[in-house]
Amino acid sequence: MRKFALPVLLSAMLAATAGATEPPADLVAEARGLAKTYVTELEGALLAAIEEGGAPHAIDVCGAEAPGIATAISTKSGWAVGRTALRVRNPRNAPSPQERAVLMRFLERTAADEDLKKMEYAAVVDTGGRKYLHYMKAIPTGQICLKCHGSDVDPETMRAIRARYPADAATGFELGALRGAFTFVRPLD
Ligand code: HEC
Incomplete structure (x- = not known):
């Protein structure tokens, strides 16, 4: 279980002013490590599922296991963990x-030739008298x-995706393009 709701927190943050405080390097490193764990576990599960039953079967992995992996990481670490994208x-x-x-x-940083593989963002945000x-x-x-x-995407896979996600907007990505981002939040006490 998440200790706090990520979407609620993040909308509260928008109303708040971003603090001038530098993000603590140790916690940024921790989040970076958690993102790496998330990638490794998710890709491992995806590859195994595709090998086992093909892409349609693996839809359940990206669909059902990703939130499960996120919850496990969240419970262990105390960070609220999620995945997001401009087209979901x-x-x-x-x-x-x-x-x-x-x-x-x-996207702007990518257009300016920055390497997407290492791209990250960290900020201390002040909201409701608490820092995150x-x-x-x-x-x-x-x-x-x-x-x-x-x-x-092959038609059988596409049918399986559409059946489960009628509002799907997450196709048409090119190799190496920005697919989305992992997002992590924790209170700073
Ligand atoms: C077998 C099909 C499949 C493969 C392969 C796959 N995904 Fe997904 N992806 C999905 C499904 C299904 C969802 C919706 C998950 C959910 O319900 O939260 C999704 C969601 C996502 C999201 C969350 C945002 C959104 O669109 O809802 C991201 C980010 C993402 N995938 C990235 C990737 C990346 C990066 C890879 C390659 C390492 C990948 N996916 C491979 C099926 C797949």
Whole structure:
């Protein structure tokens, strides 16, 4: 279980002024490590599922296991953990205004030739008299992701996606393009 609701926190943050405080380096490093754990576990689960039953079967992995992995990381670490993007498959992953602004900035940084693989954002945000650390890590579109997020998704996979996600907007991504971001929040006490 999440200790606090990420979307609620993030919308509260928009109303708040971003503090001038530097984000604590140790906590930023911790978030970076958690993002790495998330990637490793998710990609491992995806690859295994695709090998086992093909892409349609693996839809359940990106769909059901990703939130499960996020919850496990959240419970263990005390950070609220999520995935978001400018174009989402699941409306529940839609970005808050704060997250959208960071994602737009990621696109600008990509256009300025910054390496997406290392792209991140960290800020201390002051809201309701409490300080929070917000960390985001860019997610590039890898080869395997194209099976379900590319421009040429096979019809059987596409049918399975549409059946479960009628509002899907998460196809048409190119290899190496910004797919989305991991987003992490924790209170600073
Ligand atoms: C087998 C199909 C499949 C593959 C392969 C796949 N995804 Fe997904 N992806 C999905 C589904 C289904 C969702 C919706 C998850 C949910 O319900 O939260 C999703 C959601 C996401 C989201 C959250 C935002 C949103 O659109 O809802 C991100 C980010 C994402 N995928 C990135 C990736 C990346 C990066 C890869 C490659 C490493 C990848 N996906 C590979 C099916 C897939």
